[in-house]
Amino acid sequence: MTTDPGLFEIIRTTRSMRRLKPDAVPTALIRQILEAGTCAPSGGNMQRWRFLVVRDPAVKQQVAAFYRRGWDEKVAPGYRAGAPAPGMEREKFDRLLAAAEHLAHHLQDAPVWIVPCLEGGAPTRTSGASIYPAVQNMLLAARALGLGATLTTLHVIHEREVDAALGLPENAWSYAILPIGWPQGRFGPVRRTALEDVVFGDRWGEPFRDA
Numbered sequence: 001m002t003t004d005p006g007l008f009e010i011i012r013t014t015r016s017m018r019r020l021k022p023d024a025v026p027t028a029l030i031r032q033i034l035e036a037g038t039c040a041p042s043g044g045n046m047q048r049w050r051f052l053v054v055r056d057p058a059v060k061q062q063v064a065a066f067y068r069r070g071w072d073e074k075v076a077p078g079y080r081a082g083a084p085a086p087g088m089e090r091e092k093f094d095r096l097l098a099a100a101e102h103l104a105h106h107l108q109d110a111p112v113w114i115v116p117c118l119e120g121g122a123p124t125r126t127s128g129a130s131i132y133p134a135v136q137n138m139l140l141a142a143r144a145l146g147l148g149a150t151l152t153t154l155h156v157i158h159e160r161e162v163d164a165a166l167g168l169p170e171n172a173w174s175y176a177i178l179p180i181g182w183p184q185g186r187f188g189p190v191r192r193t194a195l196e197d198v199v200f201g202d203r204w205g206e207p208f209r210d211a
């Protein structure tokens with residue numbers, strides 16, 4: 001288990017870990033991850049977040065079937081027909097898709113999921129801003145503990161069925177499913193577009209330079 005590298009090293013190596021071992025994750029670690037989540041900011045500090053920790057195989061099976069259907073019928077064909085992610089050769093992108101497909105077909109095998117939800121209000125861009133900081137905190141915390149996780153959202157394709165399986169009340173919305181477990185592979189650096197290509201200075205299109 002890798003424990004506590006520095007913060008920037010954790011940030012640089014928190015990538016999607018989609019191939020997970022089925023081995024149980026101690027509840028104390030899940031609590032640590034959840035606590036990191038609740039350290040995040042939320043609008044007005046209202047903390048409308050609710051975190052569903054799913055370990056029941058029957059619930060996971062039910063939800064995973066809809067996730068898989070969303071992947072097989074909608075998401076995978078779209079990605080396969082489209083261009084690779086920016087800066088990624090086709091072969092690397094195909095490997096990413098293979099990993100995503102593996103997860104889509106094994107979601108139920110991840111020993112634990114955290115489903116971050118918001119209670120009350122409608123799902124909008126601003127409401128999302130009150131839950132995704134918690135999600136990222138939890139991904140970083142999982143990584144710091146040596147646990148693999150992935151931010152997934154494609155369950156919303158069959159949202160009604162998934163909500164029913166999770167027992168969500170009318171006024172609660174799920175924003176992600178984070179499958180968590182001990183990773184089969186090793187953590188490595190994330191691959192991203194260079195700063196020069198995504199950062200502007202003062203006005204859109206102007207280069208950002210040293211002052």
Ligand SMILES: Cc1cc2nc3c(=O)[nH]c(=O)nc-3n(C[C@H](O)[C@H](O)[C@H](O)COP(=O)(O)O)c2cc1C
Binds near residue numbers: 014
């Ligand atoms: C909003 C959002 C939704 C995502 N949904 C899914 C998903 O449903 N399934 C999945 O396997 N990965 C999902 N991902 C993970 C991304 O594919 C992944 O973060 C991206 O390819 C970069 O790879 P990395 O995390 O390994 O660096 C999602 C990520 C984000 C930010």
